[in-house]
Amino acid sequence: MNAPTSIVGQPLPRLEARAKVSGRAEYVHNMRVPNMLHAKVFRSTLAHGRIRSIDVGAARAMPGVFAVYTGEDIRKLIAEPYYGPAFHDQPILAIDKVRYVGEPVAVVLAADVHVADNAAALITAQYDELAAVYGEVEAMNSRAVVHEVLKPAGTFADLKYLKDKRDTNIALDFHLRRGDVKKAFAGADHVFEHTFTTQQVLHLPLESFATIAEPGDGSLLLHSSTQSPSFVRTEIARLFGWPDNKVRVKVPYLGGGFGAKVYVKSEALAAACAMLARRPVKYALTLEEQFYMITKHATTLRIKSGVMKDGKITARECEVWWNGGAYADIGPRVTQKSGFTAPGPYDIDHVHIDSYALYTHLPPAGALRGFGIPQLVWAYESHTDMIARELKIDPLAIRRKNILREGRPQATGTPMKDAALELVLERLATRMQWDKGFDKGTGTVKRGRGIAIGFKASISPTTSMAIVNISADGSCALYSSTVDMGQGSDTAMAQMVAEVTGIPIEKITVVHPDTDVTPYDMATLGSRSTFHMGHAVKNAAEDARDKLYALARDVGLSGETTLIPDIFRKKYGMLAGNIVGVGSFIPGYTPPNADGQTDNATPFWMIGATGAEVEVDTETGEFKVTRLVNLVDVGKPINPAIMETQISGATVMQLGFTLQEQMHFTNGQVTNASLADYKIPGIRDIPPMENEAVDAEQRSGPFGAKGVGESGTFGVSPAIANAIDDAVGVRLTSLPLTAEAVFRGLAKKAGRELL
Amino acid sequence: MTPFELAEPRSLREAAVLLTNGGEPAHAIAGGTALMLMMKAGVFQPKRLVSLRAIEPQHSEINVLPGGGLRIGAMATLRSLERSVLVKQAAPVITRTLKTLSNVRVRNVATLGGHLAHGDPHMDLPPVLTALGAHVRTLSPAGERTLAVGEVYTGYYETCLADDELIAELIVPPQTGWRSAYFKITTRAADDWPTLGIAVALRMEANVVREARLVVSAATNTPTRLSAAAGVLLGATPDAAILARCGDAAFAEVELVGDVHGSAPYKQELLRVYVARAIRGALVDRL
Numbered sequence A: 001m002n003a004p005t006s007i008v009g010q011p012l013p014r015l016e017a018r019a020k021v022s023g024r025a026e027y028v029h030n031m032r033v034p035n036m037l038h039a040k041v042f043r044s045t046l047a048h049g050r051i052r053s054i055d056v057g058a059a060r061a062m063p064g065v066f067a068v069y070t071g072e073d074i075r076k077l078i079a080e081p082y083y084g085p086a087f088h089d090q091p092i093l094a095i096d097k098v099r100y101v102g103e104p105v106a107v108v109l110a111a112d113v114h115v116a117d118n119a120a121a122l123i124t125a126q127y128d129e130l131a132a133v134y135g136e137v138e139a140m141n142s143r144a145v146v147h148e149v150l151k152p153a154g155t156f157a158d159l160k161y162l163k164d165k166r167d168t169n170i171a172l173d174f175h176l177r178r179g180d181v182k183k184a185f186a187g188a189d190h191v192f193e194h195t196f197t198t199q200q201v202l203h204l205p206l207e208s209f210a211t212i213a214e215p216g217d218g219s220l221l222l223h224s225s226t227q228s229p230s231f232v233r234t235e236i237a238r239l240f241g242w243p244d245n246k247v248r249v250k251v252p253y254l255g256g257g258f259g260a261k262v263y264v265k266s267e268a269l270a271a272a273c274a275m276l277a278r279r280p281v282k283y284a285l286t287l288e289e290q291f292y293m294i295t296k297h298a299t300t301l302r303i304k305s306g307v308m309k310d311g312k313i314t315a316r317e318c319e320v321w322w323n324g325g326a327y328a329d330i331g332p333r334v335t336q337k338s339g340f341t342a343p344g345p346y347d348i349d350h351v352h353i354d355s356y357a358l359y360t361h362l363p364p365a366g367a368l369r370g371f372g373i374p375q376l377v378w379a380y381e382s383h384t385d386m387i388a389r390e391l392k393i394d395p396l397a398i399r400r401k402n403i404l405r406e407g408r409p410q411a412t413g414t415p416m417k418d419a420a421l422e423l424v425l426e427r428l429a430t431r432m433q434w435d436k437g438f439d440k441g442t443g444t445v446k447r448g449r450g451i452a453i454g455f456k457a458s459i460s461p462t463t464s465m466a467i468v469n470i471s472a473d474g475s476c477a478l479y480s481s482t483v484d485m486g487q488g489s490d491t492a493m494a495q496m497v498a499e500v501t502g503i504p505i506e507k508i509t510v511v512h513p514d515t516d517v518t519p520y521d522m523a524t525l526g527s528r529s530t531f532h533m534g535h536a537v538k539n540a541a542e543d544a545r546d547k548l549y550a551l552a553r554d555v556g557l558s559g560e561t562t563l564i565p566d567i568f569r570k571k572y573g574m575l576a577g578n579i580v581g582v583g584s585f586i587p588g589y590t591p592p593n594a595d596g597q598t599d600n601a602t603p604f605w606m607i608g609a610t611g612a613e614v615e616v617d618t619e620t621g622e623f624k625v626t627r628l629v630n631l632v633d634v635g636k637p638i639n640p641a642i643m644e645t646q647i648s649g650a651t652v653m654q655l656g657f658t659l660q661e662q663m664h665f666t667n668g669q670v671t672n673a674s675l676a677d678y679k680i681p682g683i684r685d686i687p688p689m690e691n692e693a694v695d696a697e698q699r700s701g702p703f704g705a706k707g708v709g710e711s712g713t714f715g716v717s718p719a720i721a722n723a724i725d726d727a728v729g730v731r732l733t734s735l736p737l738t739a740e741a742v743f744r745g746l747a748k749k750a751g752r753e754l755l
Numbered sequence B: 001m002t003p004f005e006l007a008e009p010r011s012l013r014e015a016a017v018l019l020t021n022g023g024e025p026a027h028a029i030a031g032g033t034a035l036m037l038m039m040k041a042g043v044f045q046p047k048r049l050v051s052l053r054a055i056e057p058q059h060s061e062i063n064v065l066p067g068g069g070l071r072i073g074a075m076a077t078l079r080s081l082e083r084s085v086l087v088k089q090a091a092p093v094i095t096r097t098l099k100t101l102s103n104v105r106v107r108n109v110a111t112l113g114g115h116l117a118h119g120d121p122h123m124d125l126p127p128v129l130t131a132l133g134a135h136v137r138t139l140s141p142a143g144e145r146t147l148a149v150g151e152v153y154t155g156y157y158e159t160c161l162a163d164d165e166l167i168a169e170l171i172v173p174p175q176t177g178w179r180s181a182y183f184k185i186t187t188r189a190a191d192d193w194p195t196l197g198i199a200v201a202l203r204m205e206a207n208v209v210r211e212a213r214l215v216v217s218a219a220t221n222t223p224t225r226l227s228a229a230a231g232v233l234l235g236a237t238p239d240a241a242i243l244a245r246c247g248d249a250a251f252a253e254v255e256l257v258g259d260v261h262g263s264a265p266y267k268q269e270l271l272r273v274y275v276a277r278a279i280r281g282a283l284v285d286r287l
Helices: A017-021 A057-061 A071-077 A113-120 A157-162 A181-187 A229-240 A267-277 A288-292 A331-341 A373-391 A395-402 A421-431 A489-501 A529-554 A564-572 A640-659 A716-728 A739-749 B012-021 B035-040 B078-083 B085-090 B092-099 B104-109 B112-117 B125-132 B227-233 B240-253 B264-283
Strands: A037-043 A049-055 A065-070 A104-110 A124-129 A170-178 A190-198 A210-215 A220-224 A247-250 A281-284 A298-307 A313-323 A350-358 A445-457 A464-471 A476-480 A508-511 A578-585 A605-617 A623-633 A689-693 B005-007 B026-029 B048-051 B062-064 B070-073 B135-140 B143-148 B153-155 B166-172 B178-185 B196-205 B208-217
Touching: A037 A113, A037 A267, A049 A104, A057 A065, A057 A113, A065 A071, A065 A113, A065 A267, A071 A267, A104 A113, A104 A267, A157 A170, A170 A331, A181 A298, A181 A313, A181 A350, A190 A373, A210 A267, A220 A229, A220 A267, A229 A247, A229 A267, A267 A281, A298 A373, A313 A331, A313 A373, A331 A350, A331 A373, A331 A445, A373 A395, A373 A445, A373 A716, A395 A421, A395 A445, A421 A445, A421 A605, A421 A623, A421 A689, A445 A716, A464 A489, A464 A529, A476 A489, A476 A529, A489 A508, A489 A529, A529 A564, A529 A578, A605 A716, A623 A640, A623 A716, A640 A689, A640 A716, A716 A739, A739 B264, B012 B026, B012 B048, B012 B166, B062 B085, B070 B085, B078 B092, B078 B104, B078 B112, B085 B092, B092 B125, B092 B178, B112 B125, B112 B166, B125 B166, B125 B178, B125 B196, B125 B208, B178 B264, B196 B264, B208 B227, B208 B240, B208 B264, B227 B240, B240 B264
Parallel strands: A037 A281, A220 A247, A313 A350, A476 A508, A623 A689, B005 B048, B026 B048
Antiparallel strands: A037 A104, A049 A124, A065 A104, A170 A350, A190 A298, A210 A220, A210 A281, A298 A313, A445 A605, A464 A476, A464 A578, A605 A623, B062 B070, B070 B166, B135 B143, B135 B166, B178 B196, B196 B208
């Protein structure tokens, strides 16, 4: 009865599908608790200024307003009210200075959300305006400085050297040195150098940020739409100087996260307000307010390669500037953990990388589906095609020549293991029928195709814990702090428990994160859950199964063949008791040395490639993506159906960042902060798409699996740019790729210049 | 959004009374697709709204007039126009325009009257109806009047309608002998606001253009007639050379406004190309 079935690898429907489509699934956004107040913030209208005064009189006088707080009120409660995962640089409400347009300056509490909203609109502030810096390259040497002193969080040993550094916007500089690029450039047949840029965009989960904070007696209960309950608990406890167990964080389903809801977002303000007001406080942002919370780094990327006549790349120098906005969030980790893959999935002996996390006076940037990788792939895969074109080598051939093969060392020195780069590239070539002729179009409609391949390391080292609890009746609960934000983790994890224990999936519930109940997990981010939590869950399930079998043996039964209730009945005389299995996981990891070299940079590699076909209207520059082919290595998928929606979802999201989305700014003020003016892809924007996971296995992964959430983003942008170039010979080096940019390129080629 | 008082009268007469004699200033709301966005953004904060959704059903009717024109009640939803066989027979360009007007959720509730009264230069039907020579009949305490659709718009989000004046119905003249097209050019998402809208109506005798109305929208403050471009067509048989001259004339006669959808110089180039394409599109209308 309890023999393992083969449930892992099946395309089972999601456990929560019925609850979601029938509107029964719980979200913090919809939650309310008795006696609750609503918080609405008043935001800075200035990118950089010293606060002279804040006038909250009119807001406080409005009938129905419970309280109005400023940074000074918060400081009475919390002496050092600054938070952040890498730097303790972000105040709960602005103190002394404002550093970006949209930064929260004051908060109004009222039982009626409309009263809070209207009262917040009555607050005014006077500032002494200071010089501001917006560009990431400009920030390197700008006289305008965002933070006078850097304040790295003590938790990261490798950031300690930045402590108390003054008058710099460089939050972190990461360097990797391998071989001797100078010498290799001198010996190369050709040297190519190109610069690329990406624009600032944002996550826009349809459920915005939301936290309800309920104050207790020296304790807090937070219901929060967060991807990182364990981190929120620790960080809020640190702010109040409490032990972790005085803060309880509960997380139901999330209406999307994409990296926006990691670390502390809406929680600190909600918690501080609840403690000041001594009443439950809900701080829920509108969709429009998301433009002021967290974004994706705009970047400038310079890449230089030494190449031999036959296309072999011998040396590569990369300089990357990440526009981190006013607060570091996890940006320094993006700079570093993604920075080391900047040369691309190629076997290059001589590598030189400089990667800089920069403060600017823009809304903060953090992690967004790919953790910096899509920006890097955009640069190196555009660069690859530009070299190929220049040398008249086929784009596939130059990649085949240089691709990192299994066992070869990547730029960090870490050998590639279970990284199906070659297979992904070959499958892409096959599906694109690359060796066949391609219709290049006629008249004013020209056609082109392009490919791109990228890879990503998993963030490490990080820890996951899980508990599997088997009840006497044979039902089972999995306790895990992995957040199901739409990626289907509940279903995948339950499949693993079912696989190990033999308990039917219908009898397994997944207990949602509750830091008083579910054990620690680093966070649900960076495609880490399937691998890390997957291992913990598998270990916990095996522990539970082994304990069940031991219990059966104790009472003279066979665990393998006896129904679970019969085992418990025999042991306890009735249906009583339970079995608790525990599991934990942390992968091996070697910290890099001063040159960025390590023999173990990551527990696994994610591979993603995209092929694109486009049609370009040569009269207008308008273009249409007519086909997208996505290839990934996700190891052995736990649930192929969910895996495919992860690939297509990631691709569509990156398609928006490639073609449509851009935050526009005037003096640091975002001018299109609404879904009417900032266009995410709609159903009619999605081109014909094919997704395939290659036949691969992550031998170190649970059931051969690894992460899947981000791989679909990697190749999208450069594949389309490469296809446009193939169609009309116009090379775009800035995202987003617009019809106007293509038109301007065509005009320039024709010797015309548009004003 | 600030809470507000909502009245839902059962007749147009009752609505008129509520709009004018309610003491506090009131604003009419029909489908609410535009007003609700403005209210959410806080740029429109009404104390009282008078909903027109429950007024007499004849205000939503679509009728064919003797001679083949259309009379459409202002409360007709855009979706009902889109699905109307009468509209499709009388002026298929309206049907085609509606297919890409916003999205089906908006079309299900947005009304013709609200669409025409809003004054946002990005709306799709004002240029089309201007090209078709359509009129609106309005009602107010001062009486009723009839205006060409093109006359309604006086500036960016500005109309000549008085605060207490409602559009009651739309009259589309018979389109016998006319061929029309509307090109909505979007440069970001498919369901984005247009970067440029171009409407064309041509009265043809054999292969010769006898009358022409060309209208550009979205990149201008109001739907704007392209008279010089239209002039090129008169008495001509539109061939490649004529179309190119038309595009050049349009390029020269109007100054477009740049925004996040495209710079002004790029929109001028789009205009040049799409005027010709829209004329070609009109020539195949009803064929």
